[in-house]
Amino acid sequence: MEKPHADLTREKILSSAFCEIHRKGFQAASLADILEATGLTKGALYYHFPTKQALGLAVVDEVVRTRLEERIFAPVRGAQRPLDRLVEVIEGIARESDAQGVALGCPLNNLMQEMSPLDEAFKERLSAILETWREVVRSALARAQARGEARDDFDCGAAALFIVAAFEGCIGVAKNMQSVEAFRSCMRQLANFVVTLKADRS
Amino acid sequence: MEKPHADLTREKILSSAFCEIHRKGFQAASLADILEATGLTKGALYYHFPTKQALGLAVVDEVVRTRLEERIFAPVRGAQRPLDRLVEVIEGIARESDAQGVALGCPLNNLMQEMSPLDEAFKERLSAILETWREVVRSALARAQARGEARDDFDCGAAALFIVAAFEGCIGVAKNMQSVEAFRSCMRQLANFVVTLKADRS
DNA sequence: CCCATTACATACCACTTGGTATGTTCTGTC
DNA sequence: GACAGAACATACCAAGTGGTATGTAATGGG
Numbered sequence: 001m002e003k004p005h006a007d008l009t010r011e012k013i014l015s016s017a018f019c020e021i022h023r024k025g026f027q028a029a030s031l032a033d034i035l036e037a038t039g040l041t042k043g044a045l046y047y048h049f050p051t052k053q054a055l056g057l058a059v060v061d062e063v064v065r066t067r068l069e070e071r072i073f074a075p076v077r078g079a080q081r082p083l084d085r086l087v088e089v090i091e092g093i094a095r096e097s098d099a100q101g102v103a104l105g106c107p108l109n110n111l112m113q114e115m116s117p118l119d120e121a122f123k124e125r126l127s128a129i130l131e132t133w134r135e136v137v138r139s140a141l142a143r144a145q146a147r148g149e150a151r152d153d154f155d156c157g158a159a160a161l162f163i164v165a166a167f168e169g170c171i172g173v174a175k176n177m178q179s180v181e182a183f184r185s186c187m188r189q190l191a192n193f194v195v196t197l198k199a200d201r202s
Numbered sequence: 203m204e205k206p207h208a209d210l211t212r213e214k215i216l217s218s219a220f221c222e223i224h225r226k227g228f229q230a231a232s233l234a235d236i237l238e239a240t241g242l243t244k245g246a247l248y249y250h251f252p253t254k255q256a257l258g259l260a261v262v263d264e265v266v267r268t269r270l271e272e273r274i275f276a277p278v279r280g281a282q283r284p285l286d287r288l289v290e291v292i293e294g295i296a297r298e299s300d301a302q303g304v305a306l307g308c309p310l311n312n313l314m315q316e317m318s319p320l321d322e323a324f325k326e327r328l329s330a331i332l333e334t335w336r337e338v339v340r341s342a343l344a345r346a347q348a349r350g351e352a353r354d355d356f357d358c359g360a361a362a363l364f365i366v367a368a369f370e371g372c373i374g375v376a377k378n379m380q381s382v383e384a385f386r387s388c389m390r391q392l393a394n395f396v397v398t399l400k401a402d403r404s
Numbered sequence: 405c406c407c408a409t410t411a412c413a414t415a416c417c418a419c420t421t422g423g424t425a426t427g428t429t430c431t432g433t434c
Numbered sequence: 435g436a437c438a439g440a441a442c443a444t445a446c447c448a449a450g451t452g453g454t455a456t457g458t459a460a461t462g463g464g
Contacts, residue, residue: 005430005431005441009441009442023319024320025227025229025316027227027229027230028229028230028320030420030421030422031421031422031423032420032421032422040442040443041442041443041444042422042423042424042443042444043427043441043442043443043444044441044442044443046422046423046424047440047441047442048441051422051423052422052423103318103319104319105315105319109315109374110315112374112375112377112378113307113311113312113315113316113374113377113378114227114315114316116305116377116378116380117225117305117306117307117377118226118230123378123380126378127378127379130375130378130379158387158388158390158391159391161375161384161387161388161391162368162372162387162388162391162392162395164375165368165371165372165374165375165376165388166364166367166368166371166372166392167371168371168374168375169367169368169369169370169371169372169374170364170367170368170371172311172314172315172367172370172371172374173314173332173363173366173367173370174367175314175315175318175319176314176315176318176325176328176329176332177329177332178318178325182363185360185363185364186360186363186364186367188360189360189361189363189364190364190368193364193395196398207411207460207461211411211412232450232451232452233451233452233453234450234451234452242412242413243412243413243414244413244414244452244453244454245411245412245413245414245457246411246412246413248452248453248454249410249411249412250411253452253453254451254452254453
């Protein structure tokens with residue numbers, strides 16, 4: 001028989017840690033604050049996670065990755081018209097974002113900027129997620145090219161990397177400006193760029 | 203008579219603080235480490251700066267801003283052919299960057315991601331620099347349009363914001379991947395985008 | 405030469421941090 | 435219902451943090 005109660009507290013800690021890390025970053029995230037939000041204590045934390053780093057890595061693997069998988073990767077993967085779907089996803093993210101979401105930024109980008117130069121384990125996990133993202137976009141572009149939906153005079157890998165980079169860049173500057181409007185404008189430009197990759201149907 | 207010695211130690215602290223903040227971020231930057239690198243002590247620090255935040259803001263205003271001003275803003279401002287110069291600057295940054303520079307990322311972007319949601323004063327100073335950057339690019343695009351160097355079917359403000367965002371995005375992902383090659387590839391894509399803004403000379 | 409101000413150095417403080425060691429309760433098993 | 439391990443809670447600790455109070459050497463003016 002499994003023990004649902006233990007797993008539940010583990011997920012409560014994970015969820016609270018994600019929030020705290022999203023707000024303050026990993027280093028500035030206080031274990032005391034994370035626990036206070038759950039009503040638990042350090043005994044619970046260190047029973048489920050051996051160290052703060054392990055907690056952070058678990059947040060990356062089980063929360064950050066999952067969120068991106070559901071919201072971005074999955075929708076693009078199974079698209080019949082990959083290029084159009086790519087544009088839809090970009091515009092969808094822009095449309096659904098609110099002031100708070102813009103102010104906090106992308107959890108993946110936040111952690112990359114903070115932890116990549118400091119911690120090798122973080123860098124590898126985050127880099128893996130980024131690479132899947134890039135691969136999802138690259139594959140979409142390649143399929144679009146194969147279907148004649150996209151032009152075939154550009155390198156899919158390089159274009160995919162740029163699209164992901166610009167995506168995170170838009171979130172980044174909008175986070176600083178704390179302007180939903182700026183975010184949407186910026187994402188619209190990115191969508192326009194993707195549209196320029198479409199094949200001219202003459 | 204001015205006192206060059208005092209100003210010199212002030213700049214030594216500022217320079218060391220910039221390095222430390224560039225490496226570890228503002229919050230994780232230790233005043234003890236900053237001082238150790240200079241051979242000075244806390245007495246010197248708190249004589250010149252009332253608080254750690256003031257030191258950080260001074261770093262932003264006097265180091266980060268100056269660097270960007272010299273390396274990016276100034277070259278673009280006085281260009282006869284703004285669009286070409288913009289591409290040159292982008293390619294120049296890509297060409298001259300080394301492994302260490304890529305791994306550390308853009309100081310402005312690092313601080314924006316870390317401090318914007320946490321500290322209003324930081325957010326305002328950083329936002330001002332970002333706005334200057336955007337305005338420099340916007341003005342360049344507008345002049346390019348006026349001279350017929352660029353097409354005139356796009357919004358200069360929106361395009362400028364996107365260019366700056368993509369610029370920071372490229373640095374951001376390259377920082378995580380810790381790959382100079384990926385950075386150059388990404389920046390080349392950005393340069394290509396800027397080229398698409400050129401007027402078709404038929 | 406005296407003296408006040410500048411420009412630091414030294415010593416110290418309250419506080420928070422991640423981490424640990426120990427105690428306690430709950431749960432399932434025989 | 436005794437017993438064992440899981441699943442926590444409580445109390446505590448060394449280390450590091452930003453900040454301060456005080457001491458001191460250099461400097462320049464009268």
